Amino acid sequence: MRLIADGTTAASRSVLMNELETDAGYAFELDRPLFLAVGDRVGFEDGNLVVTRASGERLRPAGSWSTRCRLGCRRPAATA
Numbered sequence: 001m002r003l004i005a006d007g008t009t010a011a012s013r014s015v016l017m018n019e020l021e022t023d024a025g026y027a028f029e030l031d032r033p034l035f036l037a038v039g040d041r042v043g044f045e046d047g048n049l050v051v052t053r054a055s056g057e058r059l060r061p062a063g064s065w066s067t068r069c070r071l072g073c074r075r076p077a078a079t080a
Contacts, residue, residue, distance in 0.1 A: 003036075007043025007050065011036045020049070021068065030063040 003011065005020060015036050021027040028049055036042070039054030051059040 003042055005042040005044060007041055007045075007052070010039045010041050010054070012038065014038055019063075025068045027066050027068055028063050029066055030061050032061070034059075034061050 003009075003015075003017075003020065016033055017030065017036060018033045019027050019029045020042070028044075030049070034051065036051065037054065041052045043050050043052070047065070049061055049063060051061065053059070
């Protein structure tokens with residue numbers, strides 16, 4: 001499922017996710033799977049994933065960034 005992670009677009013259906021991949025070839029891999037309910041919004045703040053529940057509760061699930069060098073291949077993203 002394609003999610004728009006702009007912090008304002010609500011999820012249109014429930015989904016269990018374990019990573020978010022960007023069009024630029026980066027992926028945010030969650031430490032543990034996360035259930036998104038209808039109405040939850042996904043965004044990034046200072047490079048960290050932020051989920052805003054429909055109730056207004058905000059979660060900051062743990063995870064890390066990686067780059068995709070090809071389908072199925074992952075390597076850690078460089079840190080500055």
